[in-house]
Structures are given as structure tokens and as C-alpha cells.
Amino acid sequence: MAIEVIGAGFGRTGTLSLKQALEQLGFGRCYHMMEIFGLPSHPAIWRAANRGETVDWNALFEGFRSTVDWPSCNFWREQMRAYPDAKVILSLRDSDAWYDSVMNTIWKFSAMSLGTPMADSEQSRMVFELIWDGKFQRRMDDKRHVIEVFERHNQEVIDSVPAEKLLVYRPGDGWDPLCRFLGVPVPATPYPRTNSTEEFAQMFSRRGGTPDDAPTEGATA
Numbered sequence: 001m002a003i004e005v006i007g008a009g010f011g012r013t014g015t016l017s018l019k020q021a022l023e024q025l026g027f028g029r030c031y032h033m034m035e036i037f038g039l040p041s042h043p044a045i046w047r048a049a050n051r052g053e054t055v056d057w058n059a060l061f062e063g064f065r066s067t068v069d070w071p072s073c074n075f076w077r078e079q080m081r082a083y084p085d086a087k088v089i090l091s092l093r094d095s096d097a098w099y100d101s102v103m104n105t106i107w108k109f110s111a112m113s114l115g116t117p118m119a120d121s122e123q124s125r126m127v128f129e130l131i132w133d134g135k136f137q138r139r140m141d142d143k144r145h146v147i148e149v150f151e152r153h154n155q156e157v158i159d160s161v162p163a164e165k166l167l168v169y170r171p172g173d174g175w176d177p178l179c180r181f182l183g184v185p186v187p188a189t190p191y192p193r194t195n196s197t198e199e200f201a202q203m204f205s206r207r208g209g210t211p212d213d214a215p216t217e218g219a220t221a
Contacts, residue, residue: 003061003083005030005182007068008076008157009091010150011131012101014171015069018091020192021175025184027066034069036123043126046071049078050130057082071130076157087181088161090168092154095147107132107140 005027009015019030029035036042042060049055050071057079061067067079068091076088093101110132113124132138135153139145158168167181171193175186 003057003065003067003079003086005066006072006076006079006083006086006088007066007091008073008088008161009068009169010073010098010153011070011106012098013091013093014169015091017171017192017194018089018169019066019068020194021178022066022068024187024189024192025179025182027182029064031061031064031067031072032069033071035064036071040122043122046126047122047129049075050134071126074130074135077160080161086165088157088166089178089181090154090157090161090166092168092170095151098150099143099147102146103140111140 005022007015007018007030009018011033015032016034019028019032019034022028022030045055045060055075055078067073068089072079080086080088110124110127128134128138132140136146136149158166167177169178174191179186
């Protein structure tokens with residue numbers, strides 16, 4: 001089974017909703033940070049990839065047909081080389097709204113783990129190495145810097161992926177552009193909408209307030 005759709009957008013850009021949409025359209029199981037909770041060997045593989053080590057993408061993505069969200073979005077170039085026939089979806093949202101959502105959800109709860117035993121877990125190490133340190137140099141309070149990283153990533157995807165293989169997709173675009181791009185019928189059901197900032201906080205509370213258990217994902221806020 002090969003990856004058919006590569007999600008290049010950062011977390012908090014509607015990626016959990018997009019995961020559910022792709023699965024509904026027949027491009028799932030879709031790899032997303034949420035999946036890693038049930039795949040305890042994967043954080044170490046992603047950490048190795050972040051160090052530049054060779055990754056067996058087919059083994060990593062066994063059983064999956066699409067990818068979205070962190071950590072896989074950091075490696076969209078590598079996935080394009082591994083799956084040259086795959087299409088790429090860049091999920092986007094307004095930069096200021098994206099930053100506020102990140103700060104009120106995934107960074108907030110990751111930061112709470114610092115100085116606790118949770119910070120030594122393999123998953124927490126992965127999140128910091130690939131995202132907070134690797135992408136943002138842990139300068140999360142520097143809004144201008146974080147947004148520059150976000151926008152630079154997005155522009156690199158737009159500039160690098162052939163136009164016919166790329167869909168720039170924003171929360172609220174609904175089924176039509178997604179289905180046209182993928183060449184599938186539009187479902188009769190509404191487009192999924194999940195994991196707002198409020199829903200994220202509720203999930204975190206239900207899980208007992210454990211930062212490592214909080215999903216590092218994005219949806220409309």
C-alpha cells in the first residue's frame with residue numbers, strides 16, 4: 001500500500017478534520033499525530049528521520065494511504081520522493097489565527113510538561129525535537145518569528161510542488177475543491193469539523209491533564 005495523499009500543512013490548520021475527510025473519501029487510514037498514541041515505536045523513527053537518518057517510509061506508513069499533520073508534514077519532500085505519484089495538500093489558515101490557536105492548545109500543553117517526568121517520554125522528546133525546537137527554536141513567545149517559520153514553510157511547498165499536484169486548502173473550503181482535486185464524488189454528508197480550541201481543551205481535561213496525551217493537531221478555532 002502506497003501513500004496517495006501527502007499533507008504538507010502544519011498542525012492547527014484543520015488537519016484532524018482533513019484526516020477524517022480523507023478517510024471518508026477512501027484515502028484512509030490517514031497518518032496523523034493522533035495515530036502515534038497507538039504506535040509506540042514511531043516516535044523514535046521520527047526522531048531518527050529528524051537527525052537525517054534513512055527511514056523506510058513504506059514500513060513506517062504500513063496500513064496508511066494518506067498523511068496529514070505533524071510530524072509527517074515536516075517530511076513532505078522526502079515523501080514526495082518516496083511516493084512520486086502522490087498528490088499534496090497544503091492546509092492553510094490565517095497566520096494570526098493559526099498562531100493564537102497553537103499557543104492556546106498544543107504549545108500550552110507541551111510547555112506544561114517541561115520539568116516533569118513527562119518531558120522524558122519518547123513522544124514528548126519527538127514533539128520538541130521536531131516541532132518546538134526543530135522548527136521554531138523554542139521561540140514560541142516570539143510571534144513574528146513563529147509566523148515567519150509558518151509562512152516560509154507554506155511558501156516553500158507552493159513554490160516546490162508542481163501546480164497540478166498541489167491543492168492549497170483552507171478550513172471552510174468544504175468538499176468541492178478537495179473532491180475535484182482527488183477525482184472522487186462529493187459525499188452527501190457535511191464536511192467534518194472537529195478539534196476547535198475549545199474541543200482541544202475539553203479533550204485534554206478528559207484525559208486527565210497529561211500533556212503527552214494531548215493531541216498535537218489543528219482544526220478551525
